Amino acid sequence: MQTTVDARTGRNVVEMSWDPITRIIGNLGIYTKIDFDNREVVECKSTSSLFRGYSVFMRGKDPRDAGFITSRICGICGDNHTTCSVYAQNMAYGIKMPILAEHIFNLGEAAEYMFDHSIFQDNLVFVDFCEKMVKETNPSLLDKANRTPAPNAHRHNHKTIGDIMRSFNPFEGEVYKEALQMSRVTREMFCLMEGRHVHPSTLYPGGTGTVATPQVFSDYLVRLLKFIDFAKRAVPLNDDIFNFFYEALPGYEDVGKRRILLGCWGSFQDPDIVDYRYEHMTEWGRAMKVTPGIVVDGELITTDLVDINLGIRILLGSSYYDDWTEEETFVKEDPLGNPVDKRHPWNQTTLPRPQKRDLKNGGNYSWVMSPRWLWKKTGEHLALDTGGGPLARLWATALAGLVDTPYVRSTGSSVIINLPKTISSGETQLEWKVPRWANTIERDRARAYFIAYAAAMAMHFVERALERVYRGDVKTFEDFKVPDDAIGCGFHEAVRGVLSHHLVIRDGKIANYHPYPPTPWNASPRDHFGTPGPYEDAVQGLKIFEENGPDNFKGIDIMRTVRSFDPCLPCGVHMFDGRGARVLEQWHSPMLGTPQK
Amino acid sequence: MEVIGNVRVARRDINPKAPAHSPGVREGNQRTSMIREPGIKRLSRFMAVATARRSTGVNPRARTPIDPRMPVLTPP
Numbered sequence: 001m002q003t004t005v006d007a008r009t010g011r012n013v014v015e016m017s018w019d020p021i022t023r024i025i026g027n028l029g030i031y032t033k034i035d036f037d038n039r040e041v042v043e044c045k046s047t048s049s050l051f052r053g054y055s056v057f058m059r060g061k062d063p064r065d066a067g068f069i070t071s072r073i074c075g076i077c078g079d080n081h082t083t084c085s086v087y088a089q090n091m092a093y094g095i096k097m098p099i100l101a102e103h104i105f106n107l108g109e110a111a112e113y114m115f116d117h118s119i120f121q122d123n124l125v126f127v128d129f130c131e132k133m134v135k136e137t138n139p140s141l142l143d144k145a146n147r148t149p150a151p152n153a154h155r156h157n158h159k160t161i162g163d164i165m166r167s168f169n170p171f172e173g174e175v176y177k178e179a180l181q182m183s184r185v186t187r188e189m190f191c192l193m194e195g196r197h198v199h200p201s202t203l204y205p206g207g208t209g210t211v212a213t214p215q216v217f218s219d220y221l222v223r224l225l226k227f228i229d230f231a232k233r234a235v236p237l238n239d240d241i242f243n244f245f246y247e248a249l250p251g252y253e254d255v256g257k258r259r260i261l262l263g264c265w266g267s268f269q270d271p272d273i274v275d276y277r278y279e280h281m282t283e284w285g286r287a288m289k290v291t292p293g294i295v296v297d298g299e300l301i302t303t304d305l306v307d308i309n310l311g312i313r314i315l316l317g318s319s320y321y322d323d324w325t326e327e328e329t330f331v332k333e334d335p336l337g338n339p340v341d342k343r344h345p346w347n348q349t350t351l352p353r354p355q356k357r358d359l360k361n362g363g364n365y366s367w368v369m370s371p372r373w374l375w376k377k378t379g380e381h382l383a384l385d386t387g388g389g390p391l392a393r394l395w396a397t398a399l400a401g402l403v404d405t406p407y408v409r410s411t412g413s414s415v416i417i418n419l420p421k422t423i424s425s426g427e428t429q430l431e432w433k434v435p436r437w438a439n440t441i442e443r444d445r446a447r448a449y450f451i452a453y454a455a456a457m458a459m460h461f462v463e464r465a466l467e468r469v470y471r472g473d474v475k476t477f478e479d480f481k482v483p484d485d486a487i488g489c490g491f492h493e494a495v496r497g498v499l500s501h502h503l504v505i506r507d508g509k510i511a512n513y514h515p516y517p518p519t520p521w522n523a524s525p526r527d528h529f530g531t532p533g534p535y536e537d538a539v540q541g542l543k544i545f546e547e548n549g550p551d552n553f554k555g556i557d558i559m560r561t562v563r564s565f566d567p568c569l570p571c572g573v574h575m576f577d578g579r580g581a582r583v584l585e586q587w588h589s590p591m592l593g594t595p596q597k
Numbered sequence: 598m599e600v601i602g603n604v605r606v607a608r609r610d611i612n613p614k615a616p617a618h619s620p621g622v623r624e625g626n627q628r629t630s631m632i633r634e635p636g637i638k639r640l641s642r643f644m645a646v647a648t649a650r651r652s653t654g655v656n657p658r659a660r661t662p663i664d665p666r667m668p669v670l671t672p673p
Binding site for chain 1: 645651
């Protein structure tokens with residue numbers, strides 16, 4: 001661990017790196033320069049060393065396969081990709097899905113949010129907050145925790161904050177073990193609706209193959225109520241631990257804080273309003289039960305999906321790709337006549353250029369590109385982040401004030417969530433208020449509240465779906481024909497945030513396909529303007545609260561910050577590093593027995 | 598060997614225009630369901646609804662339920 005003098009700022013810094021980072025999904029490396037004298041992180045670079053090439057090999061494929069292929073981008077949010085691909089294909093083929101199909105999609109996605117957020121929060125993030133970790137990094141904090149009573153002890157049955165920390169201990173703690181049980185329950189809910197987790201077998205453009213019987217929805221409802229019981233205890237528990245961190249470590253608001261630049265592309269379509277036509281995208285976007293929106297410095301600047309679509313720009317600057325300015329422009333104008341930029345995903349061509357990582361001289365250091373959103377008003381290319389997913393969703397929904405259902409209501413400055421009566425408690429109302437900062441703690445807190453949000457919306461959808469089934473509705477699929485030339489775009493919220501699939505069909509085959517999951521937005525490196533990506537921005541300038549010196553430094557504050565974004569690097573990079581891989585022996589080609597040429 | 602962008606991709610196993618349907622496997626949404634399938638009642642040329650027979654394979658009268666509302670068979 002050498003202390004060197006940083007050329008730019010003249011401070012004594014130690015270079016420390018975490019590569020690969022554990023307890024996230026995929027390959028992520030964080031390279032930092034830390035000034036231990038002032039206990040601050042001076043510089044941060046976020047790198048990823050994996051490339052897979054979806055936007056390369058999707059070209060030339062049958063568009064109906066897109067949902068199944070893109071599902072394999074990720075092993076935990078693959079269904080979000082299938083859903084988004086189905087939305088993009090619905091737009092391209094001109095289909096309106098039957099109402100029951102929309103409900104089934106929404107219920108499946110709600111189950112996915114409940115599954116993923118609870119397993120990530122309780123089994124992966126909370127290991128950073130558990131008693132064993134805090135004992136090694138902040139022993140004085142643990143002493144204080146053992147003496148502080150938990151304000152919501154009557155709701156979650158943990159007397160002190162120290163008890164809460166002990167129940168986060170991996171494999172031994174109560175919360176840890178209960179979350180594992182809940183992950184099974186929510187996975188079952190998901191499989192009831194979408195056939196198989198993670199790669200759904202019953203979602204297609206045009207609808208679903210799930211047979212909509214009362215049995216399916218009742219099974220879902222039983223498990224949902226079991227889960228809501230857990231959620232009603234989890235949210236106050238999260239509040240307690242996070243409020244304790246604010247009180248016991250004054251200044252913790254600055255850990256992971258960055259400028260409020262949040263993007264949410266909306267989720268949970270309203271079956272009565274959505275028709276997947278680009279011309280009406282503004283209306284059905286605003287009717288979604290998680291409102292799409294972009295929040296800049298605490299203000300909601302748009303909820304219009306057409307605006308959001310046209311503002312997406314994919315920049316390069318520190319990524320291992322060649323620029324595509326000389327390549328073909330697939331889409332000059334969108335269906336409403338607005339011009340589409342060359343740097344928009346519809347017109348992108350991925351030209352990977354593998355090279356050595358160069359962290360020092362302003363060279364390229366990551367396989368992740370730099371998606372940015374162009375704000376017409378100021379001409380800035382904003383490095384939006386998703387706050388891990390839930391923060392952006394709740395913030396945009398709260399400010400928009402459009403969602404109004406008996407279970408979830410947005411008030412303009414908060415979101416009110418009503419959960420029904422369950423086994424261990426009566427009806428409960430939870431309220432998520434818009435926080436003052438976008439920092440580590442608020443991202444983690446929003447995740448707990450979003451679990452309750454998804455559960456409440458699932459109640460709403462189950463009731464609507466059962467009403468339709470009781471009236472005899474059976475239709476879950478709409479027939480369609482694939483056109484020869486079409487374009488489509490799907491906007492959805494993956495678990496970790498914004499997800500968009502842009503699709504161009506020529507001659508009945510895919511000519512261009514670009515999925516943009518949340519992690520390219522979050523893990524993006526510096527673009528050619530020099531704007532750092534969200535991880536880099538959040539970690540740079542971070543104050544260190546850990547009590548260890550440089551020798552046994554764990555970097556727990558940095559790790560808490562990075563994990564609060566819920567990184568998912570298989571989604572972050574569409575690339576696989578295969579230099580000259582040879583096919584040794586081909587055993588089986590799964591082509592459904594059709595004759596091979 | 599095909600080149601997409603600047604990447605050489607391998608030879609494809611199957612032509613994308615090959616048929617997606619294997620003959621003999623019946624597809625959903627077919628019109629004969631409206632005419633033939635038990636539990637589906639045809640209302641008009643394009644509209645069909647489910648009857649109580651579709652929702653369960655249990656014959657409630659044979660089980661002498663204690664409450665006339667049980668089991669809930671849809672639609673009424």
